[in-house]
Amino acid sequence: MAMKLSTLFRHIREGFKNVTRNGWMSIASMGSIIVSLFILGVFMLLAMNVNKLADQFENQVEIRVYLQLGTEQAKIDEVNRLIGRIPEVKGVTFVSKDDGLKQLTERMDEDNKEALQGYEGVNNPLPDGFDVELFDPQKVEDVARQIEAINASDADKPISKVNYGQGTVEKLFRITNAVRNFGLVIVAGLAVMAMFLISTTIKMTILNRRREIGIMKLVGATNSFIRWPFFVEGILIGLGGSAISAAVLLFGYSSLIRSAQYDLGLMLIEFASVDEVGGFVAGTMLILGTLLGIWGSVVSVRKYLKV
Amino acid sequence: MIEMHDVWKTYPDGTTALRGVSVVIDRNDFVYVVGPSGAGKSTFMKLIYREEVPTKGQLSVNGFNIGKLRQRKIPYVRRNIGVVFQDYRLLPKLTAYENIAFAMEVIEASKRSIRRRTMEVLELVGLKHKASSFPSQLSGGEQQRIAIARAIVNNPSVIVADEPTGNLDPETSWGIMKLMEEIHYRGTTIVMATHNKEIVNSMRKRVIAIENGTIVRDEQRGEYGYEA
Numbered sequence: 001m002a003m004k005l006s007t008l009f010r011h012i013r014e015g016f017k018n019v020t021r022n023g024w025m026s027i028a029s030m031g032s033i034i035v036s037l038f039i040l041g042v043f044m045l046l047a048m049n050v051n052k053l054a055d056q057f058e059n060q061v062e063i064r065v066y067l068q069l070g071t072e073q074a075k076i077d078e079v080n081r082l083i084g085r086i087p088e089v090k091g092v093t094f095v096s097k098d099d100g101l102k103q104l105t106e107r108m109d110e111d112n113k114e115a116l117q118g119y120e121g122v123n124n125p126l127p128d129g130f131d132v133e134l135f136d137p138q139k140v141e142d143v144a145r146q147i148e149a150i151n152a153s154d155a156d157k158p159i160s161k162v163n164y165g166q167g168t169v170e171k172l173f174r175i176t177n178a179v180r181n182f183g184l185v186i187v188a189g190l191a192v193m194a195m196f197l198i199s200t201t202i203k204m205t206i207l208n209r210r211r212e213i214g215i216m217k218l219v220g221a222t223n224s225f226i227r228w229p230f231f232v233e234g235i236l237i238g239l240g241g242s243a244i245s246a247a248v249l250l251f252g253y254s255s256l257i258r259s260a261q262y263d264l265g266l267m268l269i270e271f272a273s274v275d276e277v278g279g280f281v282a283g284t285m286l287i288l289g290t291l292l293g294i295w296g297s298v299v300s301v302r303k304y305l306k307v
Numbered sequence: 308m309i310e311m312h313d314v315w316k317t318y319p320d321g322t323t324a325l326r327g328v329s330v331v332i333d334r335n336d337f338v339y340v341v342g343p344s345g346a347g348k349s350t351f352m353k354l355i356y357r358e359e360v361p362t363k364g365q366l367s368v369n370g371f372n373i374g375k376l377r378q379r380k381i382p383y384v385r386r387n388i389g390v391v392f393q394d395y396r397l398l399p400k401l402t403a404y405e406n407i408a409f410a411m412e413v414i415e416a417s418k419r420s421i422r423r424r425t426m427e428v429l430e431l432v433g434l435k436h437k438a439s440s441f442p443s444q445l446s447g448g449e450q451q452r453i454a455i456a457r458a459i460v461n462n463p464s465v466i467v468a469d470e471p472t473g474n475l476d477p478e479t480s481w482g483i484m485k486l487m488e489e490i491h492y493r494g495t496t497i498v499m500a501t502h503n504k505e506i507v508n509s510m511r512k513r514v515i516a517i518e519n520g521t522i523v524r525d526e527q528r529g530e531y532g533y534e535a
Contacts, residue, residue: 004415021400215396218356219457220386221413222379 003224011225015232025205026237032201033241033292034248036194037285041249043190044281045272047183052272054176061140061169063132064095065147066161071128075158082150083132088143091133097126127160138173140164191288198292203300213304223305230297238293239286246282250274308334308465308496309355314364316350324350326520327364332498334464337491339507340500341531342517348500351517352469355498356388357381369464386414389458389466389495393473395450397442397457403449404429404438407457414461428456432486448479455486465496472503484510507531 151159254274309332316325324347353359366373411421429435432452472480514529
């Protein structure tokens with residue numbers, strides 16, 4: 001049966017009234033939402049920072065391609081173009097043998113730098129090469145194989161070596177993936193725990209009102225008439241609780257980053273900024289909190305409507 | 308108005324509360340239902356407002372066949388029956404005014420008519436000045452008056468009252484009975500279960516006595532007939 005608009009307003013008004021007049025019970029259910037979503041949020045931020053750190057490690061992975069000594073410029077351009085055409089490749093940088101020597105010199109100790117003197121210019125024994133940067137560092141092995149395939153299909157075999165830290169890279173990925181999965185499992189586990197905690201609290205508040213639901217039915221209220229204000233109440237408690245939780249969390253997080261970077265001087269660690277992750281974390285918390293509020297009230301009311 | 312025909316009621320635990328009750332209560336009757344505790348009075352009352360369903364037999368209230376009523380239709384039948392209980396059953400988080408208005412919000416009455424009619428019945432029960440009090444701030448007699456106001460606010464054809472004076476002192480009980488008589492006088496059928504000997508014997512009405520699940524006595528202007 002269609003509901004009058006004035007009745008809808010009545011339900012919304014009544015939902016607000018329920019929250020304020022139930023005082024302590026509303027505070028208790030809001031409190032359980034605040035606390036459990038806060039814990040969830042903390043671990044989400046932690047997981048995202050670990051993820052970012054893992055990304056930083058992975059992004060250092062790139063492929064170094066060495067060409068045969070004395071490869072012609074035309075051949076160099078052709079290989080450059082062919083590698084650039086691989087879909088997974090983000091960019092190819094030509095590293096001349098002079099650049100190579102410079103890099104090598106920089107890496108040497110002061111004492112040993114002299115050992116490299118005299119190899120400049122025509123005496124340079126190093127090969128020309130490319131630095132190949134990838135969109136997804138985890139594809140490094142696959143791309144390296146494609147580059148070798150380019151070499152194999154060329155009669156001149158212009159590439160002498162494809163180097164991407166074989167062995168070490170695989171180990172790095174195994175660790176970063178494990179860390180990521182661990183974070184995901186913890187966050188998922190906490191989400192389930194939050195759901196359980198919140199639904200228990202909300203059920204308790206409605207258990208208290210079992211008698212009231214019975215009275216409403218005796219006065220001739222339909223099930224949907226009874227359900228609506230509870231539904232509104234669930235939204236309000238869920239939304240209110242998660243908003244408070246998200247605000248406190250993000251405020252705390254931003255001041256934590258600031259003090260970690262300036263006071264403790266942890267400049268080297270690049271934290272995920274609030275702008276970067278705040279929207280996602282707050283959004284997840286608000287949606288989850290609201291859904292839990294609604295779910296808790298709807299499920300519990302249904303149980304007592306069969307009077 | 309209310310017609311029972313060979314009505315039986317057996318609860319799931321096996322106790323049989325009513326054994327073949329047949330009775331007709333006409334429009335504008337005023338009936339006391341008396342009898343010892345556990346004789347079946349409460350079951351008799353609960354069947355009328357469809358809190359229980361008869362196990363066997365015919366029961367109709369206001370033309371609705373209560374035994375065959377669909378779950379979804381129950382609220383609409385109850386809107387035409389005002390119920391009053393020994394323990395008042397007011398909504399504790401609502402004020403006196405809101406408790407009465409609730410019954411009209413349920414039928415989606417307009418805001419203006421809710422306001423007018425609620426004030427009207429508050430005046431009738433003499434508690435206009437307590438409109439914004441919560442049940443916990445009212446005495447037992449006042450709470451029962453509010454419950455009665457709620458029961459009559461939608462002008463039901465019948466009031467079912469299960470020991471409405473059971474928790475009240477004699478003086479307050481008389482006030483409640485005056486109110487019931489006033490409501491009856493305005494054209495409402497009243498079915499009232501009671502243990503109150505003085506009331507039954509001095510405010511003479513039809514008396515239905517139930518013992519051991521059957522009607523043992525049904526007389527106009529009857530007596531209570533039991534030791535109080």
